[in-house]
Amino acid sequence: MTNPGVKATASAHCSTCDALCCRLTVVLQPEDNVPSHLTTYLDSGLHVMARDQEGWCVAVDGSHMNCGIYESRPTVCRRFVMNGPYCKAVRAEYTK
Numbered sequence: 001m002t003n004p005g006v007k008a009t010a011s012a013h014c015s016t017c018d019a020l021c022c023r024l025t026v027v028l029q030p031e032d033n034v035p036s037h038l039t040t041y042l043d044s045g046l047h048v049m050a051r052d053q054e055g056w057c058v059a060v061d062g063s064h065m066n067c068g069i070y071e072s073r074p075t076v077c078r079r080f081v082m083n084g085p086y087c088k089a090v091r092a093e094y095t096k
């Protein structure tokens with residue numbers, strides 16, 4: 001799933017990224033409305049998006065590497081800023 005075109009130092013766009021932010025832990029908020037089969041609970045009790053064996057959120061559409069529930073994606077995902085500091089840090093870690 002790696003994309004050699006992804007460079008941590010370059011400006012990125014979701015359309016050319018392998019949805020790297022979708023490997024992060026997504027903590028669900030009370031206002032989120034995500035189908036329960038896509039979620040799980042951590043030992044700590046946090047309600048989160050479930051992840052597959054490779055670490056991607058189970059809601060990722062693997063054929064397009066984008067969100068399969070975009071219209072109802074969690075609040076945390078809506079707040080993630082493309083090319084923001086966290087986005088850059090995630091890409092830098094991924095391309096090490």
Ligand code: SF4
Nearest residue numbers: 022057059060067077
């Ligand atoms: S819910 Fe959608 S945007 Fe959020 S991590 Fe999962 S696939 Fe990515």
